[in-house]
Amino acid sequence: MLELRDISFRYGALTVTDSVSLTVEKGDALGVIGPNGAGKSTLLDLMMGTKVPAEGSILLDGEDISRLAAQKRAELGIARAFQVPRPFHGMTVFENVLVGATLGGRRPERGTYDHCFAVLEQTGLIDHAQDQASSLRLLDRKRLEMARALATRPRLLLLDEVAGGLTEMECQSLIGTIRQVAASGVAIVWIEHIVHALLAVVNRLCVIDQGAQIANGAPREVIELPKVKEIYLGTPE
Amino acid sequence: MSGYSITRISRYHYAVGPALLLVLAALIALPGFADKATLRLATEMAGYMALAIMWNLLAGYAGVMSIGQQAFVGAGGYAIFMLAGSAGLPLIPSVVAAGVIAAALAIPVGYILFRLNGAYFAIGSWVIAEIFLLITAQSDRLGAGSGLSFPTAVAKTFGKSDERAALFWWIALAVAVVAIATAYLWLRSSRGLALTAMRDDESAAAGLGVDVVRNKFAVFLLAAAIAGMVGAVLFLGKLRISPTSAYDINEWTASIIFIVVIGGIGRLEGAIIGTLVFFGLRSYLADFGSYYLMALGVIAIVMMLKMPKGLWGFVYDRTGIEIFPMRRNIVRSGEGRP
Numbered sequence: 001m002l003e004l005r006d007i008s009f010r011y012g013a014l015t016v017t018d019s020v021s022l023t024v025e026k027g028d029a030l031g032v033i034g035p036n037g038a039g040k041s042t043l044l045d046l047m048m049g050t051k052v053p054a055e056g057s058i059l060l061d062g063e064d065i066s067r068l069a070a071q072k073r074a075e076l077g078i079a080r081a082f083q084v085p086r087p088f089h090g091m092t093v094f095e096n097v098l099v100g101a102t103l104g105g106r107r108p109e110r111g112t113y114d115h116c117f118a119v120l121e122q123t124g125l126i127d128h129a130q131d132q133a134s135s136l137r138l139l140d141r142k143r144l145e146m147a148r149a150l151a152t153r154p155r156l157l158l159l160d161e162v163a164g165g166l167t168e169m170e171c172q173s174l175i176g177t178i179r180q181v182a183a184s185g186v187a188i189v190w191i192e193h194i195v196h197a198l199l200a201v202v203n204r205l206c207v208i209d210q211g212a213q214i215a216n217g218a219p220r221e222v223i224e225l226p227k228v229k230e231i232y233l234g235t236p237e
Numbered sequence: 238m239s240g241y242s243i244t245r246i247s248r249y250h251y252a253v254g255p256a257l258l259l260v261l262a263a264l265i266a267l268p269g270f271a272d273k274a275t276l277r278l279a280t281e282m283a284g285y286m287a288l289a290i291m292w293n294l295l296a297g298y299a300g301v302m303s304i305g306q307q308a309f310v311g312a313g314g315y316a317i318f319m320l321a322g323s324a325g326l327p328l329i330p331s332v333v334a335a336g337v338i339a340a341a342l343a344i345p346v347g348y349i350l351f352r353l354n355g356a357y358f359a360i361g362s363w364v365i366a367e368i369f370l371l372i373t374a375q376s377d378r379l380g381a382g383s384g385l386s387f388p389t390a391v392a393k394t395f396g397k398s399d400e401r402a403a404l405f406w407w408i409a410l411a412v413a414v415v416a417i418a419t420a421y422l423w424l425r426s427s428r429g430l431a432l433t434a435m436r437d438d439e440s441a442a443a444g445l446g447v448d449v450v451r452n453k454f455a456v457f458l459l460a461a462a463i464a465g466m467v468g469a470v471l472f473l474g475k476l477r478i479s480p481t482s483a484y485d486i487n488e489w490t491a492s493i494i495f496i497v498v499i500g501g502i503g504r505l506e507g508a509i510i511g512t513l514v515f516f517g518l519r520s521y522l523a524d525f526g527s528y529y530l531m532a533l534g535v536i537a538i539v540m541m542l543k544m545p546k547g548l549w550g551f552v553y554d555r556t557g558i559e560i561f562p563m564r565r566n567i568v569r570s571g572e573g574r575p
Contacts, residue, residue, distance in 0.1 A: 048444060074446035082444075088437035090503065094243075095565055099434045102427045104446030109427045117241045129241075130567050148445060 001026050001187055002047065002078075002156055007056035009042055016042045018211035019056065024156065029188040031202035031219065033195060035231065039211040040191045041083065044158045047189065048080045049073045060156075074104040079149035080158040083191075085141035087133035087148075094120065094129040096144055097151045104152030116151060123147040123177055139170045143177070150181065157181060159190040163197045175200050195223070207231070240570045245425070246562045253560060264410055268403035276402040280474055282516050283409035284467040287416035288489065289496040289508035291460035294420055296494075297503035298432040299456040300439055302355065304490050305362030306464050308346070308369040309339040311483030313465030314472035315373065318385045321473070325391055332408055332469045339465025340458050347457045351450055363486065370484040384479030392476060402474075409470045416463045420505055421561045423459075428452065429563070436503050464489075495537050501547025506560045510549050 002024040009017040016039045024030050034040050045051035046058065049070040058066045060076055068076075079100070088096050097119055101112035120126040123143045128136060133144060142162050149157055159178070163171050171194065178201050182188050192198045198205070198219075205219040209231045215222045222228060268276060288306065295301040316335035320326045326334075346365055353361045374382045395401045423429050431452050434442035443449050468489075472478045482488070492515065500511020518536070522529040544551050552558065 050440065050444070070440075070443045071446050071448050074444060080444050082441065086438045086441040088434045088441070090437050091433055092564065094567055095430065095433075098565070099430055099442065099447070100445045103431055103434075106446070109430070113241075113243055152446060 001028075001061060002189075003059040004047070005057050005059065007043075007046055007053045007058065009039075009046060009051060010054050015211050017046065017053070020208070020211075020213045021056075022206060022213065022216060024187050024189055026155070026187055027182075027185060028204060029182045029190065029202040031198040031205045032189065032191045032208060033193070033198065033205065034208035038208045040208055041160055043208065044080060044160050044189070044191060047156075047158055048078060071104075074152055075106055077153070077155035078158065079104065079152045079154035079156070081142075081145035081149045081160060081162050083160040083162075083164065085138075085145045087136065087141055087144050089132070089134035091133055092129065093125055093131055093133055093136070093140075093144060093147075096133050097125075097147050100148040100151035101153075104154075112151075115153070119147050119150045122180065123150070124173065139166055139174075142166065142174065146174075146177065146181075150186075154186060156187045156189070159188060159192075161191055161193060163192055163194045171197055199223070242568050242570065243565045244568055245565060247566065249558075250562050253562075257560075261414070265407070268399075268406060273399045273402045276399075276406045277474060278516070280402070280406045280409040281471065282512060283406070283413040284471045285493065285496065285515070286509060286512040287409075287413045287463050287467050288493045289500070289512055290413075290416045290420050290505070291463045292490075292493045293497045293500075293502060293505070293508040294423070294432070294456050295460050297497065297507070298424070298436045299453045300435055301453050301457060302359040303350075303362040303457070303460075304359050304486065304494075305364075305366035306460065306493070307484045307486050307489035308362075308366035309343060309461040309464035310468035310471075310489040311366075311369060311373070311480070312342055313339045313468030314478045314483045315379055315385075316465065317469035317473055318387060318478055319379075322385070322387050322391055328395065328404075329408070332412075332466055332473075335469035336462040336466040339468070340462035343458050343461030346461075347454050351454060351457075366484055366486065370480045373483065374480040380479075382480060384477065384482070387473065387476040387478075405470055405474045408473075409467075412463065412466045412470060415466075417505075417509070419459065419463075421563075424505060424561075425563050428455075432456070495533060497547075498537055499540055499547055501549030501551070501553070504547070504549045504553060505563075506553075507547050507549040509560075511547065514548065 004020055004022050006019040006021055007017055008015065008019050020043065032040050032043065042051060046053055049068055053066055057064050065073060094116060097116045101116050102109045105112060120129050123146055125140060125143050125147055128140060136144060146162060163174055166174060175197055182201060190198060190202060202219055204217065205222040206213060207215040207222060207228050215225055215228050267279060292306060295303055313335040316338045317331055320334055321328050321331035350358055350361050373379050379385065395404055424432065431447045434447055435449055435452060439449055496511035496515045497508055499514050501507025518533065522532050
């Protein structure tokens with residue numbers, strides 16, 4: 001479905017993404033790990049269209065979307081949940097979700113109400129639907145990030161460290177939701193530091209270090225690779 | 238079905254609607270009981286209110302920090318002097334045409350400005366308004382630096398002095414009502430959902446499918462059209478126009494920013510409350526001469542520090558009251574209205 005071909009991105013002389021190639025198929029849940037500053041979030045920016053690659057191309061269903069603006073990609077079925085939740089604080093939780101459903105989903109407003117309520121039920125936010133988004137606690141803000149993204153009826157959902165900062169119990173409930181989403185046929189690309197959360201969901205794992213992809217494959221095998229252990233978990237003394 | 242539904246209005250709106258209609262009826266009847274000076278003040282207020290509603294849409298919602306709206310006010314003013322004055326065309330179509338001309342000018346202006354971001358956009362919009370002033374001051378047909386007077390012969394066809402005041406008041410009122418109604422319907426629709434999302438977080442909105450630039454451009458064109466019509470009616474009332482008065486940044490932009498900040502930026506009601514407060518302050522402080530502007534400045538700064546959401550934002554945060562209902566209230570099946 002989504003294919004990255006030799007994608008590079010630079011800030012001036014600094015190479016943040018170094019010719020990364022990867023594919024995400026329908027039904028895939030791809031985990032992305034790597035140390036801080038490895039260029040993981042940039043990878044999502046490139047997929048979403050908030051950054052434009054210096055080299056290489058991004059294909060969605062075989063069509064080149066490398067230079068397509070974010071809102072066009074949203075219409076094509078890519079959605080993203082941010083690492084730091086960015087709710088529309090002056091709107092209610094329901095209206096936040098409605099933005100994704102009507103504008104991203106390109107549907108008339110009234111026709112999306114039931115879908116919005118379904119997404120709110122699914123993400124456990126239905127009891128907060130009428131609350132101002134600014135009044136939510138962290139877990140609910142993270143859920144709202146996901147709810148808004150899901151409301152666009154994405155085919156590909158990009159998750160950026162959505163489990164960070166949560167307690168173990170909160171994390172488990174979030175994992176449950178993401179599993180459901182994956183099971184419903186939405187492809188997922190999930191960046192996460194909390195590896196056990198990732199391993200509970202993904203069917204493939206990709207490791208990024210200094211902008212380059214150093215491993216990609218079955219999660220249990222990738223995590224056992226010596227070079228991955230060395231880079232990601234630190235060199236044993 | 239999900240067992241939930243949406244209602245846009247609360248019970249008290251059944252009283253707000255008729256109350257607004259009563260106010261409108263009283264305003265239409267105003268020439269029946271107000272003198273000429275009051276009508277002129279009311280005309281000015283209506284014009285300012287329309288500009289403030291639009292600046293609030295621009296800066297408060299769309300994130301378009303224009304400090305060059307005087308370009309379109311001035312263009313509309315000159316347009317009415319040429320169309321209704323020199324060419325002798327009928328008045329009301331000429332006012333509408335002034336709005337259309339201002340919006341047409343906004344297309345190339347926006348095309349240039351929307352390549353700039355943030356502070357650069359603001360400065361760019363001001364520079365363009367100054368260019369409008371310079372071009373006008375060079376044009377002999379527009380009376381160059383000294384400006385134009387509205388032909389007395391044409392003005393007389395609008396009636397005697399107090400009949401004219403009434404006519405101009407009704408036009409200004411119509412422009413203000415159009416501005417409020419358009420802004421309200423816009424904000425209530427799914428385009429408004431996009432604008433409100435942009436107000437809160439532009440890039441998150443883009444990521445959810447909001448076409449940010451297109452929405453900004455649309456609001457910019459609407460604001461230019463309204464500014465053109467406001468310029469037309471207010472300069473008609475003055476019967477004189479000159480480049481410095483037409484493109485006056487203090488009059489047409491700084492005062493308007495004050496109104497929006499005081500009233501509450503990012504809330505439709507804010508611009509209306511702000512206009513009332515501004516004119517109240519102005520009539521009260523006018524006796525203090527040049528201290529008047531200083532006092533306005535101090536009030537604006539204190540408001541920004543102590544009440545950053547303005548008067549209406551303060552009220553809304555505590556009560557949730559909306560004069561113009563926009564919020565989507567959720568009702569579980571079997572429950573009444575909240």
